[in-house]
Amino acid sequence: MAWRDIFGSDDEDDEDQFNLSLTDASLVVENGHVETFDDVPGLILWRQALDHQQQMSMLQAMVDENVFGANNQAMRFGSLSHHLQWLADIVHQKSLLPPSINDRLPLFDQAIYNRYDKGQGIKPHVDLARFEDGIVILSLLSSCCMEMRLANDEALKQGYGYRGEGAHAGVDLLLHPGDILLLTGAARWAWTHGIPERLADDVDGQYTVRGNRVSVTLRKMVPEQPL
Ligand SMILES: O=C(O)CCC(=O)C(=O)O
Numbered sequence: 001m002a003w004r005d006i007f008g009s010d011d012e013d014d015e016d017q018f019n020l021s022l023t024d025a026s027l028v029v030e031n032g033h034v035e036t037f038d039d040v041p042g043l044i045l046w047r048q049a050l051d052h053q054q055q056m057s058m059l060q061a062m063v064d065e066n067v068f069g070a071n072n073q074a075m076r077f078g079s080l081s082h083h084l085q086w087l088a089d090i091v092h093q094k095s096l097l098p099p100s101i102n103d104r105l106p107l108f109d110q111a112i113y114n115r116y117d118k119g120q121g122i123k124p125h126v127d128l129a130r131f132e133d134g135i136v137i138l139s140l141l142s143s144c145c146m147e148m149r150l151a152n153d154e155a156l157k158q159g160y161g162y163r164g165e166g167a168h169a170g171v172d173l174l175l176h177p178g179d180i181l182l183l184t185g186a187a188r189w190a191w192t193h194g195i196p197e198r199l200a201d202d203v204d205g206q207y208t209v210r211g212n213r214v215s216v217t218l219r220k221m222v223p224e225q226p227l
């Protein structure tokens, strides 16, 4: 089955056939460009980390594994399957995470796939403390707005970030397919991330209509403490 049958596509020009090998992780290091944010310490956005073909290969791997079935979310624990390990490898080789995170073994041992129909979102949240620092989110298929907001006043008091007034009380990111978002430090612990439910986004004057979106999140579980 082709990825388009599962995820749908507005783009009639997309080919069904892609080079499905996610090889040469080291070459991906050259892809895209990296943004950081003065207002949100620890927030890193690797734009266009995956080119179109690599994005399609990821999606095809998910189709081949029938990751979603009838659901819109799927979780994996333990060792990562090939395409997830490839994603972990490119993140590792790009070395955007602090060395204490980037060099841990394994770098990630948990994955969550999310599928959003047009207009759907996810409520603002801080990921559970059972996951360590260093969270990676790959966007596929559609753009969307990710809203970063300071979690609470306590976090503000502790100097976890700047909170401006009114509309500037946070940062809105327009995530595009192929972008990889990395949450570390304050961005992971003291800022919420969420996707508003709406059919189109207007971020910094850029108006973008949403399609169906898929994301892949990689995390590392906090090891269980012996009783
Ligand atoms: O889909 C996304 O971009 C974010 C997913 C997320 O934040 C989560 O599953 O905790």
Ligand SMILES: [Fe+2]
Binding pocket: 125, 126, 127, 193
């Ligand atoms: Fe999350």
